[in-house]
Amino acid sequence: MNRNELCPCGSGKKYKKCCGAHDAISITEVLVNEIEYLQKQFLHFAYYHFGHEIAEDFEILEESMDFENEQEREFFEAIHSIWFALFAELDDGDTVIKKFISAEAGKIKRPKLKHILQSWTSARTIAGKIVSFNDHTLTVEDGFTSEQLEALIFNDSYQVKEGSFFIGILLPFEQKNVFFPSLLELPGLNADLAFSYIEDNSFDYDYDTPQEYLTDYFMEVISELPMVGGLLEVDEMDWPAPIYREIALLFKEKMELFLPSPVIDTGVVLWNHFCQKKQKRIQNPNIYVAALHYLVTTIAPIDRRLTKKELANLYGVSAGSLSSVVTELEHELAEEIAQLNRLVDSSDEQEPAIQLASVIDFPKHKDSQASEPAPGQSTIMTLQGTAEKHGKKTTGRKVSKRNEERARSLIYDAMQTDGKQRYKLAEEALKLNPNCVDAYVILAEKTKSLEEAILLFEKGIKAGETELGKAFFKENTGYFWGLLETRPLMRAKLHYAEALSLLGNVDQAVRQYEELLDLNPMDNQGVRFSLFVAYMDLGEFNKAHALLEQYDDETAQHLYNKLLLELYESGFTARAEMLLKGAKKENKHVIGYLTGKKRLPAYPPEYYGFGDENEAIVYADMHLRLWKKIDGLEMWLKGK
Incomplete structure (x- = not known):
C-alpha cells in the first residue's frame, strides 16, 4: 500500500499518519531496544577499560559539590560517566566512544545499527526549550541556535510542558535523536535566565560559542543551573x-x-x-x-x-x-x-x-527527588532535587586542573602588566578559579580605602586556607615557603598584616606576622622586620629582643634595630655608643636620614645593596617614626 493513501481502517487519515505510523514505530522501537543494549555495552566498556580515569575525574568534580545524600551523588556520578565517555579527551587524544566504535563496530551485522553507532562520535550536549511531544517524538529547540530537533521518547507517561527549559546529551538516531541517558528537565527555571547564565560563562571563560562551553562544563552547568532561577533579580x-x-x-x-x-x-x-x-x-x-x-x-x-x-x-x-x-x-x-x-x-x-x-520570601526552588539514571532510560528526569537548597552556591568549588592552570597563567600575565589590563586579568582568573588567592591581592590594589583592601585580603586568605586544607597546615607548618602552592597565601597574609598595621590594628597585625613566621621560620619574606616595628609600637621590648636574637644576621637593619632597642630601654649608654659604631660600619648612610639632614624620597627604591644609600632609605622609611620618639637623638648623633 502507498503510505500516502487513505488508511484502510476508515479513520480518514493517510496510512503513514495512522496505522502505518504504528508500524514504523514498532520497527523503530526494535532498533531502539538494540541501541539501549549497545549503550549498556558502551558503559561497560568504558568502566572496564577506563574506570580509573572516570573515577579520578569524578573525584575532582565531587569535591566541588555538596551532595544532599547518596542518591544525589549517584545521580551525578552516572551522568558524569556518560559525559566523560562521550566527550573527555584521553591522554592519547582519543575519546572512549571512538575506542568503543573501533572495538565493536566490526562485530555488528545490521548495517543500520552499525551506522547509528558510528554516528555517536557526533554526540552533542544541548540546552533548550521543549516545543512539543507527539507520537513518541519530542521536538526541542536549541537555546543558542534556535535549531529544532526531534528526539524519540518511548515513555507513555511523560507529560510535556511546552516552553520549559531542559538540558541533556543527544545521540544521533538516523534523522532523529535519543537522549542519553535521558532528558534532564528544569520546569521551574526561566529558560532565558538559563541561556544567559551559560552564555555569560562562555564569554567569561573565553569560549568562541556557548555550545563549546556547555560541552566542556556540562557537569558544572547541570550542578549550578538549579540555582540560577533562585538568584535575585x-x-x-x-x-x-x-x-x-x-x-x-x-x-x-x-x-x-x-x-x-x-x-x-x-x-x-x-x-x-x-x-x-x-x-x-x-x-x-x-x-x-x-x-x-x-x-x-x-x-x-x-x-x-x-x-x-x-x-x-x-x-x-x-x-x-x-x-x-x-x-x-x-x-x-x-x-x-x-x-x-x-x-x-x-x-x-x-x-x-x-x-x-x-x-523572608527569597525566591527558592521546590524540592523533589532525583534518581539514578539507567543507561538507555527514556524517561524525563528533573534536576530540581539536585539544587543546593535555598540558593546555596558553593564558593569553594573544586576547580579542574585545566582551569587552575589557566587562572595561574592569567595571574602570571597580570603580574607583568600595569593598569586596567592587570585588574581585568585578575578578575578573569578569579572567575576560572574562585580560590585564586593572588587575584584577590591584585584586586586589592585598586580599592579606594584600606578597609576595602582588607576585605579582599581576608577573602584571599580564606580561599587559600580552603584550597590547602587543614591537614596540609598540620603536615607542613615550618616548611611553607619551600612549597610553591603556599606562596599566594603567604603573600596575602603579609599584605593583610601590613594593611592592619597601617590602620592602627597593630595587635591583629602582630598575630598575622607571628603566624607567618610559624609557617616559615626561615622568613624568606622579611616578616621579622615588620614584626619588630610592631613589637616596638606595642612596647613589647622583650619580644623585640627575642626576635633579634632569633634572627641575628648582622645586617645594617639588624644592627640599627639593636641600637634602637637599647636607646628605648636604657638611653644613651656606653653600649649604645658601641652599637652605633657597629651599625655605622655596616651602613653609614642611615645616620643622615635619622638626623633629618637628608630627606626621604617620595617613593622607596625598588632594590638596594648591602651598605648602599638605597638600603639606608629602605630602613629609614620603615623605622624613622620610631627613632623620632627618642628625645635628644639628633644632639647625640651629631658628629658621630
Missing part, C-alpha cells in the same frame, strides 16, 4: 521609587567581592521590605548602602565585621549618619531580623548564612 522586584532600586543595585555591586551571594540577596530583600514600609527621601545613597552592609554582617555569621566607624570611612559618610540609618533599619525590620536570627541560632549547618534570604 533586582530589576524584577517592585520598588516604590527608582532611587530605592538604584541603592539595591549599588549594594549588590559593592558587596560582590566581599560577601556570599545569599547574604547579599538577604540585604536586598531586607531593603525591599524597608522600602515597602517606609518611603524615605534619600539624598546620599551611600549611607543606606553602608547601613545595609553593617546590618547583614550583624545577622550573618561573617568571619570579620567592620565597625560602623570603619564602614563610615569606607563609604565616605559620617559615622553619626550611618548609626542613625542603621537604627532606623533595625526598628522597621525588627520582625524580619528576628526571623533571620532564629534561623542562624537554630541552624546546625556549617554555613547558615546561605539560608538567610529564604526566611
Whole structure:
C-alpha cells in the first residue's frame, strides 16, 4: 500500500499518519531496544577499560559539590560517566566512544545499527526549550541556535510542558535523536535566565560559542543551573521609587567581592521590605548602602565585621549618619531580623548564612527527588532535587586542573602588566578559579580605602586556607615557603598584616606576622622586620629582643634595630655608643636620614645593596617614626 493513501481502517487519515505510523514505530522501537543494549555495552566498556580515569575525574568534580545524600551523588556520578565517555579527551587524544566504535563496530551485522553507532562520535550536549511531544517524538529547540530537533521518547507517561527549559546529551538516531541517558528537565527555571547564565560563562571563560562551553562544563552547568532561577533579580522586584532600586543595585555591586551571594540577596530583600514600609527621601545613597552592609554582617555569621566607624570611612559618610540609618533599619525590620536570627541560632549547618534570604520570601526552588539514571532510560528526569537548597552556591568549588592552570597563567600575565589590563586579568582568573588567592591581592590594589583592601585580603586568605586544607597546615607548618602552592597565601597574609598595621590594628597585625613566621621560620619574606616595628609600637621590648636574637644576621637593619632597642630601654649608654659604631660600619648612610639632614624620597627604591644609600632609605622609611620618639637623638648623633 502507498503510505500516502487513505488508511484502510476508515479513520480518514493517510496510512503513514495512522496505522502505518504504528508500524514504523514498532520497527523503530526494535532498533531502539538494540541501541539501549549497545549503550549498556558502551558503559561497560568504558568502566572496564577506563574506570580509573572516570573515577579520578569524578573525584575532582565531587569535591566541588555538596551532595544532599547518596542518591544525589549517584545521580551525578552516572551522568558524569556518560559525559566523560562521550566527550573527555584521553591522554592519547582519543575519546572512549571512538575506542568503543573501533572495538565493536566490526562485530555488528545490521548495517543500520552499525551506522547509528558510528554516528555517536557526533554526540552533542544541548540546552533548550521543549516545543512539543507527539507520537513518541519530542521536538526541542536549541537555546543558542534556535535549531529544532526531534528526539524519540518511548515513555507513555511523560507529560510535556511546552516552553520549559531542559538540558541533556543527544545521540544521533538516523534523522532523529535519543537522549542519553535521558532528558534532564528544569520546569521551574526561566529558560532565558538559563541561556544567559551559560552564555555569560562562555564569554567569561573565553569560549568562541556557548555550545563549546556547555560541552566542556556540562557537569558544572547541570550542578549550578538549579540555582540560577533562585538568584535575585533586582530589576524584577517592585520598588516604590527608582532611587530605592538604584541603592539595591549599588549594594549588590559593592558587596560582590566581599560577601556570599545569599547574604547579599538577604540585604536586598531586607531593603525591599524597608522600602515597602517606609518611603524615605534619600539624598546620599551611600549611607543606606553602608547601613545595609553593617546590618547583614550583624545577622550573618561573617568571619570579620567592620565597625560602623570603619564602614563610615569606607563609604565616605559620617559615622553619626550611618548609626542613625542603621537604627532606623533595625526598628522597621525588627520582625524580619528576628526571623533571620532564629534561623542562624537554630541552624546546625556549617554555613547558615546561605539560608538567610529564604526566611523572608527569597525566591527558592521546590524540592523533589532525583534518581539514578539507567543507561538507555527514556524517561524525563528533573534536576530540581539536585539544587543546593535555598540558593546555596558553593564558593569553594573544586576547580579542574585545566582551569587552575589557566587562572595561574592569567595571574602570571597580570603580574607583568600595569593598569586596567592587570585588574581585568585578575578578575578573569578569579572567575576560572574562585580560590585564586593572588587575584584577590591584585584586586586589592585598586580599592579606594584600606578597609576595602582588607576585605579582599581576608577573602584571599580564606580561599587559600580552603584550597590547602587543614591537614596540609598540620603536615607542613615550618616548611611553607619551600612549597610553591603556599606562596599566594603567604603573600596575602603579609599584605593583610601590613594593611592592619597601617590602620592602627597593630595587635591583629602582630598575630598575622607571628603566624607567618610559624609557617616559615626561615622568613624568606622579611616578616621579622615588620614584626619588630610592631613589637616596638606595642612596647613589647622583650619580644623585640627575642626576635633579634632569633634572627641575628648582622645586617645594617639588624644592627640599627639593636641600637634602637637599647636607646628605648636604657638611653644613651656606653653600649649604645658601641652599637652605633657597629651599625655605622655596616651602613653609614642611615645616620643622615635619622638626623633629618637628608630627606626621604617620595617613593622607596625598588632594590638596594648591602651598605648602599638605597638600603639606608629602605630602613629609614620603615623605622624613622620610631627613632623620632627618642628625645635628644639628633644632639647625640651629631658628629658621630
